[in-house]
Amino acid sequence: MHILLAASAFNSLTQRVHAELRDHGHSVAVELALPGSSLSDAVRRHRPDLVVAPMLKTAVPREVWSAHTCLIVHPGPVGDRGPSSLDRAVTEDADRWGVTVLQADEEMDAGDVWASVDCPLPPVGKSDAYRGEIADAALAAVLLAVERFASGTHVPRRQETGRARPYLRQEERRIDWAHDGTEEVLRALRAADSQPGVLDDLLGGRWFLHGGHREDGLRGRPGELLATRAGAVCRATADGAVWIPELRARRSPTGPAPVKLPAVLALGDALPPLPELPAPADAGPEERTWSEIGYREQGGAGFLSFSFPGGAMSTEQCRRLLAAYRAACSRPTSVLVLGGGRGFFSNGIHLGVIEAAADPAAESWANITAMDDLVEAVLTTTDRLVVAALGGNAAAGGAMLALAADEVWCRAGVVLNPHYRLMGLYGSEYWTYTLPRRVGAAAAERLTAEALPLSADAALRMGLIDRTVPCGPQEFTAETVRLAVRLAASPATQSAIAGKKARRDRDEAVRPLAAHREAELARMRETFFDPGAPYHALRRAFARKEAPDRTPPHLARSVPGRHTTPRAPRDGRDGRVTGPALQDRAPDPADC
Known part of the structure; x- marks a missing residue:
């Protein structure tokens, strides 16, 4: 089939869907939903058999979904609706989540369900889970939905129940450093790690905090900066401390968008003298501190x-x-x-x-x-x-x-x-x-x-x-x-x-x-x-x-699916090493 990917950005999930649909033999093109662009015009140009939206922040126009099957990838289980689905799951400490592929309709996230796959949600940052467990579930759901669409016989099921939850605003993300313990702080930071960050007051300025890692050895007055390490700052919580790797300044009305930077570099001269604490030499996953x-x-x-x-x-x-x-x-x-x-x-x-x-x-x-x-x-x-x-x-x-x-x-x-x-x-x-x-x-x-x-x-x-x-x-x-x-x-x-x-x-x-x-x-x-x-x-x-200002030409053009013939193992004469590890292929994983 010829599939058009409609996306707000060519992000990690859109890239993976693009690559794996090609692996499955489909012709794939991409159109970015940008200000001033028309998805309707793009669909008319491409004349796709199917439209898939791996990451779309805007609504699909009626003239598109009424004339073409448009499958929306929603990072939440069946019935979950809203633009901050994964953010809320991390904030609420959910240990399982899922992905739903549904048909675009009048109401956002309320269309008929073509496929749904659940998955574990470990205690990691939102973006990490999005590229990992969520992406795995999304690919399984997309491939199943595309297969069902290609069959011509599948009838998607209607959503009988559901709840639409609003965008998770900074007021709800705000950290109360005087009272919030490490677990609460980490959930807030993880739910906003890459975007949008957690808006906070620090050293007389307004900063977005990006990322957070536990520190069990340091203590101080809640909200106080305690130390630095490899560009990150350590900040005391009500019962412990967290490492914050990156900061981004709040945008001024007239200036350019600020850049996300290592925390120490971003704070610059505003940072008071703090001890630089090297990580333990053997720091690993079992250590209750952070090291890059x-x-x-x-x-x-x-x-x-x-x-x-x-x-x-x-x-x-x-x-x-x-x-x-x-x-x-x-x-x-x-x-x-x-x-x-x-x-x-x-x-x-x-x-x-x-x-x-x-x-x-x-x-x-x-x-x-x-x-x-x-x-x-x-x-x-x-x-x-x-x-x-x-x-x-x-x-x-x-x-x-x-x-x-x-x-x-x-x-x-x-x-x-x-x-x-x-x-x-x-x-x-x-x-x-x-x-x-x-x-x-x-x-x-x-x-x-x-x-x-x-x-x-x-x-x-x-x-x-x-x-x-x-x-x-x-x-x-x-x-x-x-x-x-x-x-x-x-x-x-x-x-x-x-x-x-x-x-x-x-x-x-x-x-x-x-x-x-x-x-x-x-x-x-x-x-x-x-x-x-x-x-x-x-x-x-x-x-x-x-x-x-437009979809890059190399994405907008249709790329045919490839069926590359596997190469036989080499004997190393071209500079590559072949070793015993290459002989042991792990079994296929179970569907999550």
Whole structure:
């Protein structure tokens, strides 16, 4: 079928629906519901068999839903209605939730039900759950609804009951620091982590607080700032404390939209002297404190975890991760796993920090060189196998960081965007070496030119990654540990390490890594320091959440579904390592 995706933004869920519908053989196009645009005109141009709205904040016009079947993806169970469904579920501490695919009708969220799938709702941030459990349920529901529509025989069921709840306003989100305990504060912060944030008074200013993590060791007067760590601030609650990683200033009536920034950077000179408390060296999931980087070992494997808000990696974050990586490489392990958590793996350089810098060009340059230093360290590690474990999405330089590893393991729901073009950049992170060695020159050129999202399954079929792990987001860390420990214990691992070093030496003789870096950075430097380069306007629009004035042409065009033939396992002569882990595929997960 030809399916048109109508969306308010090409967000993570819309990208995943786009990628997986193509995997299932459908032709897919996207139209963004933007101010001044007409969805009716777009539908007439595309003449779709079906309209699907993965994330739509506006009503579908009557002339569209009365003439075409339009399926709305609502992040709530049957009967739940309203624009803040998931926000309220997190605020109210629900442990199960769901997704409903319903037909657009006169009343919002009240149309006939084509499919519904429930799922667990763990105590994580709203955006994390949205990209994880909610997205898994949404894809299952969308694929079922599309299959039912294609059959031509399915009759959707009417909603007999339901309740429409209003938008969750800042008055309801407000934190009472004098009386609210840590659990209440965390629920409020998690329900607004990415957007819209929790509006609050802090150090004489009005700020939106983004994200929150528990701290059990520090105490103070409720509402008081207690410490800093890696750009975050620790604030006392009525019975404990929380770490707040990011802040965003309230927008002035005349100024541009403020940028979301690490809390310490956002507060600047307004921040009083506070102790900088490093995280425990072995901080892990069991620790009752927060750290953006952690390391632990099990069996013969080391696990270097990291989690940066939004997947963005600033210059300082890159340097901290590089220091942690070098420390991990000093340990006596044969396998080192990068990532392994459920959130974003990485989306590359931190466009928000760059946008807020006094000299964005200079900060862009510092950030990309720090990112390159990290990737180079991974590429030149020859005394152990390095595994990139992606429990969440990766894009641009973050996707290339993953490709620097010997093996790339992705949770089955991950979406990859291995390209830079949409930000007006040529790209770096040694992509001209790592991407062609995995998929070939022609496929590398297509991926970077098309600039479309790729599902984990499609990436596996084309050889971009080595394994998909079909499990829920909460199970990914444990499954990664199991696979890595077994890989470290395999007799074949030592011979794989020896072969890896020989291949690196051969590749270096053909074209040194330094040559790739120099050529890439020459293009990047030219862009960064050219005030007229499109990158600057594109960066500004991204960091300040400015909507485009039209649907980007590469999304509006119809993209046919692909049925890529799976590749046979390689013998490693092209620079990729094949190891015993590739022989063990986990069973298909149960539907959530």
